[in-house]
Amino acid sequence: MKHVIVIGAGYGGLRAVEHLAAQSSLRITLIDKNPYHYLQTEAYGYIAGRFDLHDVAIDLPYWCEGFKQRVVFIRDEVRGIDTAQRRISLGDTELSYDYLILAIGAETNFFSFIPGLREHSFGVKKLQRAFGFRSAFEQLLYEKVESSEGEAVHVAIGGAGLSGVEIAAEMADVIKKHARSIASATAQIKIHLIDASDTILPGMHPYIITQTTRRLHDLGIIIMTGAFIERVEPHRLYFKDGRSLDFRFMIFTGGIKASPIAIEPELPLNRIGQFEVDATLRLEERLFAIGDCAQLRSSDGSLLPPTAQSAERSAEYAADAIIALERGEAPKPFDAAMQGVFVALGGHYAVGELFGRIHVKGTLAYYLKKLITYTYHLGLKLRVNTGFKKRSTYM
Ligand SMILES: Cc1cc2nc3c(=O)[nH]c(=O)nc-3n(C[C@H](O)[C@H](O)[C@H](O)COP(=O)(O)OP(=O)(O)OC[C@H]3O[C@@H](n4cnc5c(N)ncnc54)[C@H](O)[C@@H]3O)c2cc1C
Structure with missing residues (x-):
């Protein structure tokens, strides 16, 4: 059984696991330094006191337990990757992989040229x-x-x-x-x-x-x-x-830079530390980088903004590419574009744009945005509930 390790349980990491878990021929390990998935897209409501902790955080051990096939969750910080040996090092142990997906996201770029x-x-x-x-x-x-x-x-x-x-x-x-x-x-x-x-x-x-x-x-x-x-x-x-x-x-909130990670031998990074992936989102034959930590481009070569949307599309792509490689097929180049954007603007008000053509504002835009986030959150919560029940039955 081939072992796939996904590092980072953000929007990209979780979507990659969901796609891969449908394949019974793969063994999956998800690693994150936190025991929860943080819904950053909802942070605005949390900060303003509109949403609570349970609206922005999801329990990762239960979520992983919620799959039919075994998905192992490890709470740890990955300290280094040896691509020649296909090994990663955690706090006090090492793991080997057949495929690795880097989904480590980004952090705030508190520009060092601005003192204080x-x-x-x-x-x-x-x-x-x-x-x-x-x-x-x-x-x-x-x-x-x-x-x-x-x-x-x-x-x-x-x-x-x-x-x-x-x-x-x-x-x-x-x-x-x-x-x-x-x-x-x-x-x-x-x-x-x-x-x-x-x-x-x-x-x-x-x-x-x-x-x-x-x-x-x-x-x-x-x-x-x-x-x-x-x-x-x-x-x-x-x-x-x-x-x-x-x-x-x-x-x-003025800028981001990719989360740092030590990789041996060093791999090409852009000016904000994102991995410069190829057209199949790979850095090596069996090493993928997705989401905010990768420099993603649409099929016309333009850069995709670092969004949850891009993270999810690139995750689906990387999972499908691994499945294709296992079948002996060559993955087609990554091809994704922004579907649209919704901006929450306080209370029940938002503005949005879909497919570059459709524009909405006000309560309708707010409910459309809410529907997207609600569907995402509900999917995660249902799996957490399944995981919780499963765990309770063997205790
Ligand atoms: C306030 C706000 C509003 C936003 N609104 C939107 C929106 O409306 N629409 C939209 O599409 N996008 C939005 N975004 C952007 C979106 O949240 C990010 O693009 C998205 O989170 C990227 O997903 P990711 O999986 O690449 O990384 P992340 O979600 O950042 O996840 C990365 C994960 O990797 C883990 N990690 C990092 N390093 C290590 C390590 N060494 N070892 C183990 N684990 C590690 C982290 O703990 C984290 O869980 C918003 C962002 C913010 C902050």
């Missing part, structure tokens, strides 16, 4: 950091509920890409609702959305940019584009043009 950025801001790519930010935001809301003073407090969000925009909008919506129903002093919490580009959501369709800008203004968010952060000190941001901003706390 890492030390004085939160990230959202890790659940632990998102939890820290949620707690800080909740504390601030509570302070405003207790006080009747109207002193302005500033929250800085660095990076106006998809995640920064969603977080800003959800927080602003929560603030608006608190100010109306609990304490008017909450209205003094000001959200600043900061980006060095001359637009929010750089690279997205003009419809999405225009509608989002309108909604962010309605929510009272202060949009600062063309604002290049030069350095960050405790509670103060300095911009290149000489301006500064005092803030209570800051979150940075």
Whole structure:
């Protein structure tokens, strides 16, 4: 039986396991340093206090148990890979593989050329950091509920890409609702959305940019584009043009870099540390890289953005390629394009674009986005329930 190891239980890793588990001829091991799958796409609601922990985390041991065929889960950090020996090293053991899928994702790029950025801001790519930010935001809301003073407090969000925009909008919506129903002093919490580009959501369709800008203004968010952060000190941001901003706390979503991993011999990486995979998403005959940790291209050669969508498509492809290789067939080149994008913009409001042609906004867009995430989450939860029941029967 061939052994497939999948490193990383994010959107890509889980989808790869789901596809591979349908093959009884394969033995599958999933490894992650955390015991949970973190639904990063829902982080905006978690941070703003709209969603709870169970909306953004899934138990991995139970999820793996939920398959008919045995899928082994190992909670550990992979420290190194020896591609010549086809071995990986964990904390205190080694494992060998026939096929390896690297799905280790990415982390926030707290650019080293911006002094103080890492030390004085939160990230959202890790659940632990998102939890820290949620707690800080909740504390601030509570302070405003207790006080009747109207002193302005500033929250800085660095990076106006998809995640920064969603977080800003959800927080602003929560603030608006608190100010109306609990304490008017909450209205003094000001959200600043900061980006060095001359637009929010750089690279997205003009419809999405225009509608989002309108909604962010309605929510009272202060949009600062063309604002290049030069350095960050405790509670103060300095911009290149000489301006500064005092803030209570800051979150940075302005860039990502692939999660690091030691590979012997070294493999080609791009400027943000992503693996430069070939047209079949391979780095070697039996080594695939998928999702955010890989530089993915669509069939026309253009770069695919690092999204859950790209992670899932590349995972399905890698799993099918392994099955094809086992049959002695050569995999066809990876061919995927973005199907669309939905941006959650606080409360029951979103804007979306499908297949580059269909545009939606408002409650309809919100429910379409919700349907996508609900279907994804439900699939995971059903498998966790199966795993939980299975485990309970042998205990
Ligand atoms: C706030 C926010 C909103 C977003 N919204 C959207 C959206 O609406 N639509 C969309 O498509 N995308 C969205 N994204 C992007 C999406 O979440 C990522 O593109 C997606 O998570 C990438 O999946 P992945 O499987 O490549 O990596 P990840 O989901 O990051 O998973 C990587 C896994 O690898 C593990 N790992 C890393 N290194 C090791 C190691 N050495 N050993 C063991 N385990 C390791 C990590 O613990 C993690 O579980 C959003 C992201 C954020 C932060």
